[in-house]
Amino acid sequence: MLFTIHHRTYYRYSQPVLLSPHQLRFYPRDDGAQRVVDYQLKVSPVPEGSNEHIDLEGNRVTQVWFGSKTDRLNIDMSLQVETLRRNPFDFILDEWAVSLPIDHTHDSICATAYLERIEMHDAVTAFAAELSLAVDRDTLRFLDHLNRQLFADFKHIHRETGTPQSPAVTLQTRQGACRDLAVLFVDCCRAEGLVARFASGYQRGNLQSERRHLHAWPEVYLPGAGWRGYDPTHGEAIADTHITIAAAARPRETMSVSGVFTGLGATSTLDYDLRIEVRDDEANASVS
Numbered sequence: 001m002l003f004t005i006h007h008r009t010y011y012r013y014s015q016p017v018l019l020s021p022h023q024l025r026f027y028p029r030d031d032g033a034q035r036v037v038d039y040q041l042k043v044s045p046v047p048e049g050s051n052e053h054i055d056l057e058g059n060r061v062t063q064v065w066f067g068s069k070t071d072r073l074n075i076d077m078s079l080q081v082e083t084l085r086r087n088p089f090d091f092i093l094d095e096w097a098v099s100l101p102i103d104h105t106h107d108s109i110c111a112t113a114y115l116e117r118i119e120m121h122d123a124v125t126a127f128a129a130e131l132s133l134a135v136d137r138d139t140l141r142f143l144d145h146l147n148r149q150l151f152a153d154f155k156h157i158h159r160e161t162g163t164p165q166s167p168a169v170t171l172q173t174r175q176g177a178c179r180d181l182a183v184l185f186v187d188c189c190r191a192e193g194l195v196a197r198f199a200s201g202y203q204r205g206n207l208q209s210e211r212r213h214l215h216a217w218p219e220v221y222l223p224g225a226g227w228r229g230y231d232p233t234h235g236e237a238i239a240d241t242h243i244t245i246a247a248a249a250r251p252r253e254t255m256s257v258s259g260v261f262t263g264l265g266a267t268s269t270l271d272y273d274l275r276i277e278v279r280d281d282e283a284n285a286s287v288s
Contacts, residue, residue: 016069022259081241091225101193151235
């Protein structure tokens with residue numbers, strides 16, 4: 001699939017403010033699952049300086065800084081990305097990883113951050129253990145069972161702002177936004193010895209929807225397959241319908257815009273416009 005995405009973010013301040021250096025994460029990952037065809041980023045007011053770098057998680061970051069006060073910040077991003085993976089199960093799992101928990105002794109230095117529990121809570125631990133035992137601790141069956149359970153038994157809501165709620169709250173209330181379900185999924189995986197992380201980006205979704213949003217989902221590291229995405233909001237393993245922008249052990253490290261402003265008594269408002277177009281030549285060819 002070929003995604004064409006236009007994402008405009010608008011910040012307005014009640015009075016001129018000073019902006020700290022801002023970190024922008026809009027450049028998609030370029031790997032075996034997706035290929036960046038074109039990318040354009042414009043920031044207004046024009047930054048005094050900028051730099052491009054890769055953070056500790058392997059995400060592309062644009063740092064920008066400003067020299068004078070402003071009452072606005074506009075970020076205009078356009079990109080084209082081709083998704084390459086049609087089959088989410090195009091792998092052979094390493095023999096030692098087919099059952100839980102997976103032994104990460106040999107790669108503990110890399111895996112530790114992705115095994116640390118988001119929140120040690122007995123209810124979440126018990127929930128994950130129950131799902132795992134129900135499938136005889138089979139790794140892939142556990143992930144499918146967890147994914148389907150969060151899709152079928154939890155109410156999916158939309159929250160435009162705010163950090164993810166704790167895994168225990170999502171489990172107790174049986175409802176959450178995509179980022180809440182992703183955090184619960186990640187914590188359940190870690191409780192069962194699976195390396196997992198939080199991912200954010202864009203999804204194909206309903207192309208006729210008038211209002212599109214950024215999306216969040218979990219990724220799990222499967223020996224023999226690498227990082228693989230699951231989407232409990234839709235109850236499916238991810239193949240070519242999602243564009244990953246950033247992924248990290250902690251959700252805050254995937255934020256598309258991070259930075260602060262200073263100005264006595266100043267307040268801010270946020271608005272955005274996101275448009276997604278998708279072309280699927282292979283599907284069209286098969287139909288014809």
